[in-house]
Amino acid sequence: MDQEKQRRLRVLPAVHEVISRLKYEAEFAPFLTNERLLSRLTQSVRQVLQKARENMSENSSGSLDELEFSLWPWLKSQLLKDLTHSETSLRRVINATGVVLHTNCGRALLAPEVSRFVADQAERYSNLELDIENGERGSRYVHVEKLLCHLTGAEAAMVVNNNAAAVLLMMNTFAQGKEVVVSRGELVEVGGSFRIPEVLKAGGARLVEVGATNKTWLRDYEAAIGPETALLLKVHTSNYRVEGFTHSVSGAELVELGENRGLPVMEDLGSGSFYDGTSLGFPLEPTIQQTVKAGISLVSFSGDKLLGGPQAGIIVGKKVYIERLRANQLTRALRIDKLTLAALEGTLRLYESGGIEDIPVWRMLSYPLETLKVAASEIVTALSANPALSVELKEDVSQVGGGAWPTVDLPTWVCAIRPKQGSVVELESFLRLGPVAILARIHKDWVVIDVRTLLNGDSEEIVRRLEEWDG
Numbered sequence: 179m180d181q182e183k184q185r186r187l188r189v190l191p192a193v194h195e196v197i198s199r200l201k202y203e204a205e206f207a208p209f210l211t212n213e214r215l216l217s218r219l220t221q222s223v224r225q226v227l228q229k230a231r232e233n234m235s236e237n238s239s240g241s242l243d244e245l246e247f248s249l250w251p252w253l254k255s256q257l258l259k260d261l262t263h264s265e266t267s268l269r270r271v272i273n274a275t276g277v278v279l280h281t282n283c284g285r286a287l288l289a290p291e292v293s294r295f296v297a298d299q300a301e302r303y304s305n306l307e308l309d310i311e312n313g314e315r316g317s318r319y320v321h322v323e324k325l326l327c328h329l330t331g332a333e334a335a336m337v338v339n340n341n342a343a344a345v346l347l348m349m350n351t352f353a354q355g356k357e358v359v360v361s362r363g364e365l366v367e368v369g370g371s372f373r374i375p376e377v378l379k380a381g382g383a384r385l386v387e388v389g390a391t392n393k394t395w396l397r398d399y400e401a402a403i404g405p406e407t408a409l410l411l412k413v414h415t416s417n418y419r420v421e422g423f424t425h426s427v428s429g430a431e432l433v434e435l436g437e438n439r440g441l442p443v444m445e446d447l448g449s450g451s452f453y454d455g456t457s458l459g460f461p462l463e464p465t466i467q468q469t470v471k472a473g474i475s476l477v478s479f480s481g482d483k484l485l486g487g488p489q490a491g492i493i494v495g496k497k498v499y500i501e502r503l504r505a506n507q508l509t510r511a512l513r514i515d516k517l518t519l520a521a522l523e524g525t526l527r528l529y530e531s532g533g534i535e536d537i538p539v540w541r542m543l544s545y546p547l548e549t550l551k552v553a554a555s556e557i558v559t560a561l562s563a564n565p566a567l568s569v570e571l572k573e574d575v576s577q578v579g580g581g582a583w584p585t586v587d588l589p590t591w592v593c594a595i596r597p598k599q600g601s602v603v604e605l606e607s608f609l610r611l612g613p614v615a616i617l618a619r620i621h622k623d624w625v626v627i628d629v630r631t632l633l634n635g636d637s638e639e640i641v642r643r644l645e646e647w648d649g
């Protein structure tokens with residue numbers, strides 16, 4: 179270490195020196211009243227001093243005198259910030275990106291009545307694994323199985339922690355040490371490094387690739403089937419599309435082939451949806467119900483993508499296969515938590531009793547353009563009083579997110595903002611680092627507020643924050 183740096187570091191006081199000095203500072207009195215608080219204060223002092231040390235090794239501008247002069251006020255402000263910091267790590271974020279299933283912001287939102295049901299289950303004992311009728315041990319899966327069968331038309335259902343776990347469990351149960359035939363066009367990686375070939379490997383199965391990236395035919399599957407084949411797997415390509423000269427084999431065709439050769443066909447539907455979104459402008463894709471109806475032995479999908487529920491992996495299909503999944507020891511390691519189960523039951527009940535507008539994800543996806551325009555122009559009007567900003571109402575596009583329908587652009591209206599001084603990058607971080615984090619998009623030199631994903635009261639908070647921007 180060079181001498182200059184040594185000299186600078188020596189300016190830093192020791193922990194006990196800081197504490198003694200704080201005894202004369204009124205605002206620290208509350209933190210010196212008992213042992214527990216004192217120990218917390220000591221811990222904070224250590225952390226802040228460590229931070230100071232790191233800052234010094236990165237930045238050595240200014241004289242030693244300047245450093246000594248500014249050090250104490252800096253230490254005090256850092257300590258106060260740390261000690262009065264009652265914020266939780268998980269915090270609310272205003273999602274102004276227009277990405278409905280925003281992976282970084284927790285994907286699907288639950289409906290208010292669903293979250294109330296979850297809170298109720300969290301604070302009280304329940305019949306999670308109790309058969310109330312006879313007072314004996316029950317299964318946690320019964321709480322959603324009937325609902326899932328009813329909604330999908332399947333014979334049986336099972337739920338695990340997430341869809342990745344669902345695929346892992348299916349492969350481990352039916353294909354350990356055996357071969358699984360998959361089209362080369364479906365060997366996808368979905369966010370968070372979930373790769374189909376890796377998941378198969380983790381489940382102990384051997385991957386047999388067939389076809390080409392853009393084209394796979396039934397005869398490719400036929401030719402790949404051998405004595406080691408355990409099952410045929412179909413995977414939704416979720417977050418990407420092969421366009422142009424393409425061909426893939428439908429679930430129904432695979433089922434017919436599977437039946438002829440005595441092999442089950444399983445499908446990872448990825449997002450999976452109960453609704454056919456064509457009326458909202460989404461491409462035609464088989465719904466979960468249609469996939470089950472095609473005769474697929476086991477179909478898996480996520481709980482927190484287009485289903486609009488909690489993170490979960492849902493598997494529906496033939497009873498004989500579901501029973502084997504349940505008997506696998508891995509099920510225990512992948513099992514769904516009771517709060518998730520409550521959120522899932524609540525969400526599935528909404529599908530049974532309600533309409534598209536009761537599921538927040540679908541409500542956001544189906545807002546009429548005119549509603550969005552009105553909401554965006556209200557923000558524009560409120561902001562036009564701020565002389566430090568240029569504000570415009572613009573047409574733009576929102577995204578579904580979560581790897582669902584990646585090529586679909588949902589028309590929307592946005593409030594586009596540009597600072598008269600300073601950059602859009604600065605404005606974006608000003609929004610993100612405010613009292614409530616506001617996540618906006620930067621698009622072509624504008625900070626864009628997409629109203630599609632805003633909730634009640636969000637607009638007002640955005641306007642309030644932007645009133646504080648003075649360039």
Ligand SMILES: *Cc1c(COP(=O)(O)O)cnc(C)c1O
Nearest residue numbers: 340341342368414416448449480
């Ligand atoms: C999203 C997705 C998964 C992973 O689902 P999680 O619920 O996030 O674990 C698996 N397969 C496909 C095709 C997906 O789109």
